[in-house]
Amino acid sequence: MPAIKPELAQEIVERTMKIIPFSVNVMDTRGIIIASGEAGRIGDLHAGAQLVLTRQGTVEVDAAATQKLHGAKPGINLPLIVRGEICGVVGISGHPDEVRQFGELVRITAEMILEQAQLIGELQREKGYREEFVYQLVRRTGISDAGLEAWAGRLAIDMHSARAAFVLELPEDAQRPDLALMALQRTQSELSSRWSEMLTAVLSPRELVMLDAFDASAPRAAVTSAARKRLQAVHDVINAVSETPFVLSMGISLPGVEGVATSYESARKAARAGRVRNRQRNSFCYYDLSLPVLLGSLDWGWQAEQLRQPLSQLETFDRTSGMLMRTLAAWYANDSHALPTAKALHIHRNTLDYRLQKIGELTGLDLANIDDRLLLYVALQLREQGAL
Numbered sequence: 092m093p094a095i096k097p098e099l100a101q102e103i104v105e106r107t108m109k110i111i112p113f114s115v116n117v118m119d120t121r122g123i124i125i126a127s128g129e130a131g132r133i134g135d136l137h138a139g140a141q142l143v144l145t146r147q148g149t150v151e152v153d154a155a156a157t158q159k160l161h162g163a164k165p166g167i168n169l170p171l172i173v174r175g176e177i178c179g180v181v182g183i184s185g186h187p188d189e190v191r192q193f194g195e196l197v198r199i200t201a202e203m204i205l206e207q208a209q210l211i212g213e214l215q216r217e218k219g220y221r222e223e224f225v226y227q228l229v230r231r232t233g234i235s236d237a238g239l240e241a242w243a244g245r246l247a248i249d250m251h252s253a254r255a256a257f258v259l260e261l262p263e264d265a266q267r268p269d270l271a272l273m274a275l276q277r278t279q280s281e282l283s284s285r286w287s288e289m290l291t292a293v294l295s296p297r298e299l300v301m302l303d304a305f306d307a308s309a310p311r312a313a314v315t316s317a318a319r320k321r322l323q324a325v326h327d328v329i330n331a332v333s334e335t336p337f338v339l340s341m342g343i344s345l346p347g348v349e350g351v352a353t354s355y356e357s358a359r360k361a362a363r364a365g366r367v368r369n370r371q372r373n374s375f376c377y378y379d380l381s382l383p384v385l386l387g388s389l390d391w392g393w394q395a396e397q398l399r400q401p402l403s404q405l406e407t408f409d410r411t412s413g414m415l416m417r418t419l420a421a422w423y424a425n426d427s428h429a430l431p432t433a434k435a436l437h438i439h440r441n442t443l444d445y446r447l448q449k450i451g452e453l454t455g456l457d458l459a460n461i462d463d464r465l466l467l468y469v470a471l472q473l474r475e476q477g478a479l
Contacts, residue, residue, distance in 0.1 A: 100126035
């Protein structure tokens, strides 16, 4: 066990002196007093403690013995043993016959405090290792897949299980960075207490990532439904502790080291696509937005240029009123059904037909042709995301 910290030693003194009417001292492995009911003794060499450390056992000091031990006071001194190792000495000042009965009580209390502190320290270190592991999984700063898999093995994390990334983001203007970080850490603690198997890491003062097991092997409809419920459950926990606005997104569920990075990326893109569509919402799921997320990679190069062309003349013609672009968006939103589209736009069916004919003329595409219809839909999706 590491050396006893003075703060922890003082806690032992204060807690034990609440249950016995004598002064208590705690000494380190050199025999130096590091905490005491008599503050003036802190820093002194304790001769009785040195004997305990030498003999590896309890030492009683009576009035006669104090004549031979420089600076010693009558009392009883006992070794503090944690996990088989002596880590210090606890002493009770007073006549041995009077304090002997309290010796074991004080020793056991002190050892329990030390063991608890050591366990907490180990848990905190374990938490730190796990958080750094998640950070490396998501950020991919240069550690090889084999290295990350070995790291996962040491932490007993099964990387063969499919996991979905949840990303919590706080707006830049909501709080100062230090306050935002504290808010994320509170949320992280609450999530960890609710779902102990969830892996979490603070990536920045405004971003928290969570990795959670999620089975995506069922039929698509069932997976989408389950994903919505899972996202809502995480959202509810965050909403209960958050004092600031936030955006929460869920990515695709995939196994393996590479799968985590992909899931994180898809969650970020789901948030972007979702915010474009509806800024009133603050939670978005990849399984509801898979098409715009997957199309997000077509935001540059010759493919983007080709996709831009059908909409260019339409946007030029429609620049003033935006009527045709709104009509096209409504038509796709209603699955290309004429009557629901006309109703949504509050126009006559014949007016809709005229507008769709005009859109076809301007784009050079036949909206009755499935390929042309899909091409224009993809272009419209990318335009909404700001990619074109």
